[in-house]
Amino acid sequence: MATTKTKTTSTTSLLLLFSFIIVFLSIPSFSSSSSSTDSFVFGGCAQQKYTPSSAYESNLNSLLTSLVNSATYSSYNNFTIMGSSPQDVVYGLYQCCGDLSMPDCATCVARAVTQVGGLCYQACGGALQLQGCYVKYDNATFLGVEDKTVVFKKCGPSVGYEPDAMGRRDAVLQGLMTASGPYRVGGAGDVQGLAQCVGDLSAGECQDCLVQAIGRLKSDCGTADYGDMFLGKCYVRYSTGKAPNSYKDHSGK
Ligand SMILES: *[C@@H]1O[C@H](CO)[C@@H](O)[C@H](O)[C@H]1NC(C)=O
Numbered sequence: 001m002a003t004t005k006t007k008t009t010s011t012t013s014l015l016l017l018f019s020f021i022i023v024f025l026s027i028p029s030f031s032s033s034s035s036s037t038d039s040f041v042f043g044g045c046a047q048q049k050y051t052p053s054s055a056y057e058s059n060l061n062s063l064l065t066s067l068v069n070s071a072t073y074s075s076y077n078n079f080t081i082m083g084s085s086p087q088d089v090v091y092g093l094y095q096c097c098g099d100l101s102m103p104d105c106a107t108c109v110a111r112a113v114t115q116v117g118g119l120c121y122q123a124c125g126g127a128l129q130l131q132g133c134y135v136k137y138d139n140a141t142f143l144g145v146e147d148k149t150v151v152f153k154k155c156g157p158s159v160g161y162e163p164d165a166m167g168r169r170d171a172v173l174q175g176l177m178t179a180s181g182p183y184r185v186g187g188a189g190d191v192q193g194l195a196q197c198v199g200d201l202s203a204g205e206c207q208d209c210l211v212q213a214i215g216r217l218k219s220d221c222g223t224a225d226y227g228d229m230f231l232g233k234c235y236v237r238y239s240t241g242k243a244p245n246s247y248k249d250h251s252g253k
């Protein structure tokens, strides 16, 4: 049974994803980083460890190298590295935010791979979300599998209920829901919204995931000034005019 190691604030909540331990280290979206694309959002590791210098470790290193190389020309890709025995197989994918240029995607994935290696030292599986990209690997396949588990959520403070702002927020979220494609952006006045699915979902699975994420975001964050809802294979985020400036630039462009 996995245990959680969390550092929470009243506006942050962390949830356990199957055998992964989700850790939350900081709120870098508020830091004055020059490149918020590379800011840490959340990460989690499988509890099981692999044997150092094993075939699994060698396959995992190949996989991570493949992810980094692929991110120079594609915003999403998946890899399966086969071993000589079934228990050495490792599966992995990455997904860059839809508005990142290829050089920025490559930089982001390289950073995510480095960070997940440190965070999940010798763990069989790991996942890490930066503002601009997501990477995940495991020894059990998760490729092409829809996953609507809440992995990470964060709600901003509710600074007085403003019907107009909340009406615009709801309209933006509705717009994200009725739009199509795996990457969706919307805005109304000072409200901005962003939604994305991991590239291995079908159009129908992506829609299903986003409907779920939007519903959870509205019910869990209520009238918060900003909110993030990351499910296993999709996320939805919004910010209003009252969110901190650095927060509004979700993708870090
Ligand atoms: C993943 O690796 C762990 C530790 O070696 C092992 O217990 C587990 O059965 C493996 N899972 C799969 C699907 O191979």
Ligand SMILES: *[C@@H]1O[C@H](CO)[C@@H](O)[C@H](O)[C@H]1NC(C)=O
Pocket: 077, 078, 079, 143, 144, 145, 199, 200, 201
């Ligand atoms: C994984 O990648 C292969 C090769 O790029 C592709 O054909 C396949 O559809 C991908 N699978 C998923 C689940 O995304």
